[in-house]
Amino acid sequence: MLLFCGRRLLLRIEGRSMQPTLEPGDRVLVRRLGSNSTLHLGSVLVTWHPQRSDIRLIKRLNRIEPNGLWLLGDHQAESTDSRQLGTVATSLLIGEVVARLTTRGSEQDR
Numbered sequence: 001m002l003l004f005c006g007r008r009l010l011l012r013i014e015g016r017s018m019q020p021t022l023e024p025g026d027r028v029l030v031r032r033l034g035s036n037s038t039l040h041l042g043s044v045l046v047t048w049h050p051q052r053s054d055i056r057l058i059k060r061l062n063r064i065e066p067n068g069l070w071l072l073g074d075h076q077a078e079s080t081d082s083r084q085l086g087t088v089a090t091s092l093l094i095g096e097v098v099a100r101l102t103t104r105g106s107e108q109d110r
Contacts, residue, residue: 007032009095011046011056017073017081018044018058022100028058030095037096039064044097045071047088056094057081069093 009030013022021044022028030046039045041061047069049055059071059081068087073079082088 008098009046010101011058013058015078017075017079018060019075019078021060021074022058022097027101028097029099029101031098032095033093035090039069039096045069046094046097047071048092048094050085050088050092057088058097 009032011028011030013024013026013028016024028044033039033045039061041063043061044058045061046056046058049057057071057080059073059079061069062072062082063070065087068089070082071088072083073081076083
């Protein structure tokens with residue numbers, strides 16, 4: 001029900017930037033965050049790409065700076081993140097990953 005109330009998003013992972021935490025094909029449940037939400041270092045966040053408004057990024061919060069969020073992928077060699085993009089404005093923040101719904105290695109994934 002919450003998915004349909006706009007409080008949660010269900011997204012599918014497409015890239016390898018968050019391996020081994022998240023694999024391509026995994027589905028994640030994202031809790032939308034408001035402007036007053038508390039952010040925690042180490043959280044996995046979803047934001048809009050700062051240069052391409054049609055792309056969502058999923059990255060780990062490494063630090064909070066006065067001008068935005070420093071977000072890093074878990075798999076550095078596969079990630080476009082704050083090392084290339086710089087800080088990401090908090091206004092681009094969509095939400096926080098609260099669950100991974102795909103079970104790796106299950107019979108239905110083979």
